[in-house]
Amino acid sequence: MRPLVALAYYPLWAAAVTVAVTALRLGRNVGRGLVALCFFLAFWVTGLILLETDGTLVLAEHVIPSGIIVSAGLAHAYADIAGASRRPVVFAYAVSAAVALLGAVDPRLLYGPGARSPGPLFFPLSVVMGVAWVVVGVRLGRAALAARGLQRRRIAALFFGSVLATLGGGFVVVLRVLRLGDVLLGAPLVLLAILLVAYAVLIGELGRSRRVFAQGLAYAGLTALLSTLGLVVFFKVLPALAPGGGASLGWLAFVVFLAALPSDPLRMLVVEHLGRRLFSRPIGVRDLADEIERVEVRADQAERLAELGRLASAVAHEIRNPLGVIAAQAKLLERQGAKPETVASLRAQVDRARRFLDDLLRYSRPRPLEVSEVDVLSTLRLAASQVRQIVGEGAPPIEVAPEAGGSIFVEADRGAFLDVATALLQNAAIALDGSRGGRIRAVVARGEGGFVVVRVEDNGPGVPAEIEAMLFQPFVTGRGRDAKHPGTGLGLAVAARWLERHGGALRYERAPGGGARFEARWPERAAEAAG
The missing domain is CATH 1.20.1070 (Rhopdopsin 7-helix transmembrane proteins)
Known part of the structure; x- marks a missing residue:
């Protein structure tokens, strides 16, 4: 050859x-x-x-x-x-x-x-x-x-x-x-x-599968390199070190076995050391053991959260039944000629309690992520359509546009992405409900570090200054109990948790011309998406 x-x-x-x-x-x-x-x-x-x-x-x-x-x-x-x-x-x-x-x-x-x-x-x-x-x-x-x-x-x-x-x-x-x-x-x-x-x-x-696959290829290359050096030593040096110069097959096998015994642990040590230098989250044996310990801690926390979720489910079940009875009684009162204002007030409180239960269940019982490729613009337009239906006739116009031309995709849980987009757009629409000249703009752009930024901005009154520091904590809301659209204080908390589980972040700042601006940073590649 x-x-x-x-x-x-x-x-x-x-x-x-x-x-x-x-x-x-x-x-x-x-x-x-x-x-x-x-x-x-x-x-x-x-x-x-x-x-x-x-x-x-x-x-x-x-x-x-x-x-x-x-x-x-x-x-x-x-x-x-x-x-x-x-x-x-x-x-x-x-x-x-x-x-x-x-x-x-x-x-x-x-x-x-x-x-x-x-x-x-x-x-x-x-x-x-x-x-x-x-x-x-x-x-x-x-x-x-x-x-x-x-x-x-x-x-x-x-x-x-x-x-x-x-x-x-x-x-x-x-x-x-x-x-x-x-x-x-x-x-x-x-x-x-x-x-x-x-x-x-x-x-x-x-998700993580891509990271593991890429590192598997790199580790194979490193292992091949070290194995090449070891095999050259075996073929060229060890026969000369065996009694009889390698002529005796038994002595040669004995020497090769003892020389090979520590070679595999040494190879693993070197490969894993190099892996830590090359990758931020390596998949060596010791690294996987450390990851297992961290997973066990998270599993304990998840079990406690699951207990909270089961408690929330039981509470929700017990509350939904009385709410159904109250809604039925409100319908009877309406037929019996009760004041429309009274019936409307009853129904509004029932709807508010149901929304709170739904948000509480979403927050306390997070489901596993199902990562797929999400078309950012089309999903934002779907969220905008849903928000217009929720808010009704008073909904302000919602503009969805990319900062640069062309489609933009992220690897994320599509349901989670839709939840986050709906929460941000709905909050902006409610803040502007009934105001003249209100507008909402959702802009999509590629940010630094492999992130896609979804920026939702409105020209409304903005977030009250006293709750800005704790805006993403549960049960924090700027809308009172008597507001037209009372808040549960869980929408932004759920959105922030979704982004955190994807390896992204949600942040708020006041818009330059007044109003609120929320930025949701989604990783374009779901290398660290949690299960």
Whole structure:
């Protein structure tokens, strides 16, 4: 084998297998198609290595046609990401199996000795495969243009990866068979294809899973580096240190065993030390043990909060029944000719008590986060629509706009995002209810440090100065019991808790022209989102 071939293709094989195995071990949302594609790319690189290795050329002639399975892997990965039909995937695997079987049985039908001349089926099969790839490529391209956000990035990575894999794989083999090029031409193209597939695998992971996956790849690289040094020592130094100069297999095994015994703990120590230097929250054994202790403390706190939640649920159940009776009696009073003002006052208090119970349950019984990709602008517009329905005819106009053009996405719990947006917009609308010239503006912008900032600003009276310092504490409200829209003091507390659990923050400041301005900072990537 030429040294350049070893330098070019061994790293490609290792990278593809490492991504695939790490995805199997640590991935949660990868999908079988992407994992299979990584393994198929590694298999294809194996075929190219065999083709350039002395003594394995005959074997390579039987293996190379099986590389067409990469196209089936692309179809499989696309079906997983886009949720497309599985029929083309089954068809792609069937065609790949037929071509692989044909090449394994009689490679001379495809090319001559050493894959240096075309066989009788070479050109017809090349044309068919070329047309099939164009069809798949067009489909991938259209799907990427039609998709949005995370799905669009993954399909786009798959599309460009398929182009590069085809050029670096099948096209390079065509050039070799026609004696127009060398297999080394495909190395940089296949490398880029593997990196794009790895990107599609990585961004499919959300929350902590992405952090663990990325660190798993880095730890694999560090482990390989240290293992390389250790193996060189074993092969070159230890035989000379064994009695008899390594001629005795028993003595050599004895020396190697004792030398290897401390090597694994030493490797783990070095890798974990380097991991702490590279990552803010490493996943080494000791780091995971510390994290378990912190989780146990949080679990104890969560258990106490769960007790509070169960108490709140019991209280809510006991209070809802009398509220239902009061509401029914109010309806009877209305039918019996009671004063409308009296009935309206009763219903208003019942509604207020119900809202308080709902807010209390949301605050005391937080549910686990379900992280997904959220379209910020469309979710804000949905929240604005809900607020207009809640406030009614007196609702001021609500403007929702990005600070810069284009869609903006965050990885968050969609229900939590909607709750926060609704709370901020509803507070602003209530503060302006009935006022002339009132306006609300919700602006979305990308902030520093990988955050997306949702800024809600109004030109109302603002937050009373005496409660600004404790605004996000539970049961703190600037609206009295007799207000048109009495507050429970839990809306902002719930919103602040949602943001805190996502790794973000909620802050308040007085608007320059008067009124209130709230800023909700959402992490664009949910690397630290809590469960």
